Amino acid sequence: MARRVLAGLGLACMYAAVFLAFHPAIVTGEAFLGWDAVNEHWGDLLVPLHALRAGELPLWHPFERGGYDFLADPQTGVLYPFNWLVWLAAAVFGEGPWVVLLKSLLHVAIGGLGTHILLARLGLSPSASSFGGLAFVLSGRVAKAKDSAGLWSPVWLPWLVLTGLELVRRPSPRTGLAFGTATAMAFLSGYPPNFFRDLVGLAPVLLVALVLVVRRLPAARRHLARVAGAGGLAVGVALGLALPNIIATLAWLPETVRDQLDFGEVVYSTARPLHLLDALAPGTWRDGAPVHYLGAVALLLAVFAVRRDALRITWAACALLFFLLACGDGSFLLPFLARHVPGFGLWRIPAQYFFGFAFFVAVLAAHGFDDLVRAEPARRRALGRRLALVFGLACLGLLVARAWSRAPASTGLAALFVALGGACLGGLLSARPWLRRAAAPAAIVVALLELKVQARQIHGITQRPPDLARDAVLAQLDDRVGWRVADDDHYRWRVGARLDVRDIFGRDSTLVTRRWRAFAARAREHANLLAAANVRWYAGGHRAAVQRTAAGQSRWTPGRPVELLHAAPLAYWTAQVELVDHEDDALARLAVLPPGRAALLEASQLDPATTAAIAGFDPTAAPVPAILDGFARNRLGFTVEAPAAGVLVVNEAWGPGWTAQVDGAAAPVLRANYLFRGLLVGPGRHAVELEYRPPRLRAALAVYAATALLVLLGLVLLPRRTSA
Template structure:
């Protein structure tokens, strides 16, 4: 057991090392990962680490967007065990940007190892398994996704197929636990759209495999019952491990913009079916980075591998399905499914379907490679004819395409690599043993060189290493808790999430609230709204507009953020209440009022008692700032001496999981000032505590812990079920 684990870890490291070698500029430090990796995921990895250091659960993040439910956003991956490895590394070796590179390489290793083990379990040779693993993790889609959350779920697709086939062929409690654990990892990793796409590719493979097993089983009904039992156990594992995320997300979802995803955004794609030919040579028919490129040799081997075999035909059908889905509005399939089939209309960026295309082509290519490696002498001549029938026309077609190619250099190189690859693969059919032994590593080397050269556009996409001097400057602005910053260059920096700086802006994801998105759009050019949100310093690209709307109440030094001198405190008492009837009216009214002097409340949230209390307020007293007693991620404590009955405004975002106690008695948490919290208080001194916890979350976390423990014990202690000869993996492989 220990030897197998060590061998698996070594193999995973090989895949990660080769992937990193394909991106030498990252190794030398000239560039780093781009886009989401640094801008979003770096912060998402550090927020839980900081919370756990402080003895808190990372439920609420108060350091961005005025505060939001951190656990409810699936992309944060709080309950994903492989994120815990990254936290551990950051805790030991430091919190620099290297942590996101480590996470990307970790997932490349997961995808490569899973593909390799799947192919080996199907009975393929070690060289064919390696070829398939490299074809998947070095594909253009995976290489580009090193910068985004899109990478995390798709690398679990090989593991879903591996454990799913095991469950279908040898149903048992152990195989049910393994399949459930792999599925839960794909879900918890943090990108639900690609988890859904994983299931789209998994379903036909398992259905065909089940049909093949049942057809050859002597007791088909009994076998189906065992599969149903193991499948039910797998579903229970997935639900148990995903329950906290589901509970938190469902509680937060009604506040978000997710339900307003436009249909055009769901189906928009720049890919077209004709662009499948770009898989032979990037740029032949389209401009731009080759996001679906996985090597002409791999693609042609996949075509070579297709024959009258149910699973191979299923792999080919899945590859074609994913390519056509990735075409989005360039082909009729995805628009039809998005309109008529639940699930397909929930996700944007159809290009993410290219992950499934890359995986299934890689699996087919490995089968084709294995056919050549293990070719019997009697079949070599027939296989040589089939190989020539696939590779020779492709090479000639690329040479002809040189005349009108958009990238003639790439097209010419494509022809060269197709010819070289075909020659190396042809060597596997030679009658000379020495030539056959050298042909497999030579073919793999040519395929790797082809990927390295032809996919260089993908490998070169990166950003400069992050400049931490800006982080340090913003982190040093005054009291982090008493005042907030507004950094509207959040796509580049997100200082709040990483450094514990309270930022009113942040990542504009699909799970942001409707109110925050509207507030952020107005506040970028309105100093009054920023000041009303407890913002003391503005840093970003709208400095002139912010200064103009500050009406002289600001200070600015070249090279420094704008300081707003009239910012509202973190919390304050006021008896001056402005009632509005509609949600949108609250934002407009807040923009018209002096910051920190009044409370804008929505009448629709009041019951009879609250409405009567508000109607009796006397606004003759000046506002009184509250005193902060404790500030934590999931808890806030304040004291205030109110001269009369009024409203305590807390400039932290409202959320459905917040509860409050005023002098020990429960009190409703109202929406105040459009985005923030408010509490009705009577005259005199008060101690106020606010605490965050989505309903039923504690029970869900207990279920998660118990399920994780049972899965771990079961996978260690339960024996493997050995199937009959009819269920053996090699008998099921082509």
């Protein structure tokens, strides 16, 4: 067992090292990962670490967007164990941007190792298994996704296929636990659209494999019953591990913009079926860096591998399916499925289907490589003719295509690599043992060299290393808990998430609330909205507009943020309550009212008793700021001296799951000032406690812990295999 683990770690490190070698500028420090990696995921990795250091669970994140449910956003991956490894590394070695590079390399290793083990379990040679793993992790889509959340779920597709095939062929409690765990990892890793796409590719493979197994068994019903039992256990494990995320996301979903996804956004793609040529030679048919580039040697080996074998035909059919789905509105398939089949209409960016295309082509290519490595003398001549036909025609076609190619140099290079690769692969069919021994590594080297040269545009998609010099300015500002900043892409890289600075802006993900997105769009150029949200410091490209709309209530020194002198306090009592009919009316009124003086409530959100109580308020009393007693991620405490009955406005975002107590008695948490919270309080001195306790979440976390313990015990104690 220990030797197997060490061998697996060695292979994983090999795949990560090769991937990193394809990005030398990152190694030398001249460049770093691009867009999402640093701008989004770096912060997501640090938020839970900061929470755990403070002895808190990372449920609510108060340092961006006025606060939001951190667990409910699947992309944060709070319950994903491989993120825990990155948190541990950051806790020991520091919180620099290298932590997100570590996560990317970790997932490249997961994808490469999973593909390698899958191919080895299918009976392929070590060299063929390595070829398939490298073809997958060095494909154009994976190379580009090193910078985005799209990478996390697809690297689990090999593991889903591996554990799913084991369950179908050898159903047992152990294989059920393994398949359920792999499914949960693909879901918890943080990108539900690509988890769904994983399942699209997994379903036909397992269905065909089950039919093949059942056809050759005399006791088919008994085997099917065992598959059903193991499958049920897998579903239970997957649901048990995913339950907290599912509950949190479903509770938060009605507040978000996700339900406004347009059909055109679902199916829009720049890829077309004829762009399959760019998987062979980048730039032949379209400009730019094609993210579906696979390498000519790998793609032609995949074509070479297709023969009358049910599983190979399934690999090929899945590759074609994913390519057509990635074409989006350039093909009939995805528009039809998005309209008529549940699930396909929920996700944007059809180009993400290229992950499945790359994986299934890599699996087929490894089979073709293995056919040549293990060719028996009697079959070598026939295989040689077939190899010459596939590679010779492709080389000739590429040479002809140079005349009309958009990138003739790339097309010509592809022809050269096809010729070199075909020659090396042909050496595997030689009668000379020394030539056969040298041919396999030579073919892998040619394929790697081709990917290195031809995919340089894709591998070169990076940005400069983060410059954090501006962050030092934040340390010179006044109390950061009592006041908020508005980082309008000035400090960048999610200053709130990284430095625990309360930032009204932050990551604009697909699960932001409708209200916050509308508020942020208007507040960028309207100082009154910023001030009403407890923002004292603004930094960003709309500085002039913010100063102009501050109407003389601002101060600015070059090199520092704009200071808004009329910012509302973090919490304040007021009896000046204004009822509006609709949320849009609340936002419009908030832009013109003096910050920190009134409370805007929406009549449609109030019950009759609350409305009647508000009608009896005396609006002549002056507002009173509350005293902050305690500020934590999931808990707030205030003391307020209320001269009369009124509303305590708390300038932290409202969300389902927030509960409140006033002097120990439960009190409803109202929506106030469009985005924030409000509580009714009577006259006198009051101790107010707010706590984030989403309903059913504690029970779901207990289920998660029990399921994880069950999986660990089962995988350690249950026998490894049973006969089919």
